[in-house]
Amino acid sequence: NAGVxxxxxxxxxxxxxEARLRCSPMKGHSHVYWYRQLPEEGLKxxxxxxxxxxxxESGMPKERFSAEFPKEGPSILRIQQVVRGDSAAYFCASxxxxxxxxxxxxxxxxxxx
Amino acid sequence: xxSVTQMEGPVTxxxxxxxxxxCTYTATGYPSLFWYVQYPGEGLQLLLKATKADDKGSNKGxxxxxxxxxxxxxxxxxxxxxxxxxVYFCALSEEGNQFYFGTGTSLTVIP
Numbered sequence: 001n002a003g004v005x006x007x008x009x010x011x012x013x014x015x016x017x018e019a020r021l022r023c024s025p026m027k028g029h030s031h032v033y034w035y036r037q038l039p040e041e042g043l044k045x046x047x048x049x050x051x052x053x054x055x056x057e058s059g060m061p062k063e064r065f066s067a068e069f070p071k072e073g074p075s076i077l078r079i080q081q082v083v084r085g086d087s088a089a090y091f092c093a094s095x096x097x098x099x100x101x102x103x104x105x106x107x108x109x110x111x112x113x
Numbered sequence: 114x115x116s117v118t119q120m121e122g123p124v125t126x127x128x129x130x131x132x133x134x135x136c137t138y139t140a141t142g143y144p145s146l147f148w149y150v151q152y153p154g155e156g157l158q159l160l161l162k163a164t165k166a167d168d169k170g171s172n173k174g175x176x177x178x179x180x181x182x183x184x185x186x187x188x189x190x191x192x193x194x195x196x197x198x199x200v201y202f203c204a205l206s207e208e209g210n211q212f213y214f215g216t217g218t219s220l221t222v223i224p
Contacts, residue, residue, distance in 0.1 A: 042214040
């Protein structure tokens, strides 16, 4: 059973470009969570999604950030018009149900130049 | 609200030394508690968990006991190895909606 997959592992963008981060949950998992880890800090919750629904987006910045988890395909975290402060590691986690342990992917390290 | 306070690092120990990393939490209900480990350049791996008071989670020689009276979940290992060098995160989850993480404690074990 493959674990949580994230791609790309590393992403470099210039200020003003768009960043798209992908997450494929573990097989059978329908709950996906996105977290951001700034340098030297812990993980901060961003958004919780189930298939086709956003359950909790209380940690998402109000502008430029969006997330989706379509019926088919991976979950996407999209950052428009990136700024240097968006440079961070973005981790995706999945769980079987909303009550189970979350399993984390290897992360996407975004660098904004 | 929910929060996790974790012992600040970095922590440097000699091989075979005893390890304690303190973690205390604040929660509105009855959370599950977790320790995750992050090796350089990798994602978080679940190390152990406890879902109710007085439960003890254990894995790979690490242990932590869910103490409701002191709202703590301290991580311990009797004899650390060089391969244990990593960053350790304490976390809580209520109803699974999201995890609240501590800031992480970096551990370096020297031979």
